[in-house]
Amino acid sequence: QEQLVESGGGVVQPGTSLRLACVGSGFTFKNYGMNWVRQAPGKGLEWVAVIYYDGTNKYYKDSVKGRFIISRDNSKSTVYLDLSGLRVEDTASYYCARVGHGMDVWGQGTTVIVSS
Amino acid sequence: DTVLTQTPVTLAVTLGQPASISCTSSQSLRHTDGKTFLYWYLQRAGQSPHLLLYEVSNRFSGVPDRFSGSGSETDFTLKISRVEADDIGVYYCMQGIHLPLTFGQGTRLEIK
Secondary structure, three states: OOEEEEEOOEEEOOOOOEEEEEEEEOOOHHHOOEEEEEEOOOOOEEEEEEEOOOOOOEEEOHHHOOOEEEEEEHHHOEEEEEEOOOOHHHOEEEEEEEEEOEEEEEOOOEEEEEOO | OOOEEEEOOEEEEOOOOOEEEEEEEOOOOEOOOOOEOEEEEEEOOOOOOEEEEEOOOEEOOOOOOOEEEEEEOOEEEEEEOOOOHHHOEEEEEEEOOOOOOEEOOOEEEEEO
């Protein structure tokens, strides 16, 4: 079945960096755009970034521009989110979600905790 | 940014009774191609969100027909004809036409 699996979360100090990865399976990954969406503890959903199916276009939420980078390797069916300059307010569960009919397939999420 | 406002914030419903959630957008979600990019998601406790309805009223694969959606331009509604225990969770609307993509703040559905 169509599946997305995230990894790479952890506990890090403010100002440091982290790379999240999301591997897709059960569908032709290279044909789909991919999003990253996050959810702070006890809060709602917040879109972070999107990358087109071929990687040509990328868009970000303003608060992460210049700090986060979305990329993909279609040969590995993987989308990445490089997080740098992490802030306490970046603490959240990060989900990858496929661009289909809206966000039609979601991963289980990976948790990033930014704390000193 | 496009603001989506959901009402109510919390909804307590008796099993078997209907439920309705409203989502109002600060700008039109209708594209020039005629499609309207409004989506509904359910997030059960401890789980990731999953898609219920796309483009206002189209049920995603496997979604029961007790879920329906309506609306246009800026005002939208999700209706559950007869609430079941499996429907408990937080419902989010999302707009997919204006960047940044945005979600409503969520509506928590509880069983009365």
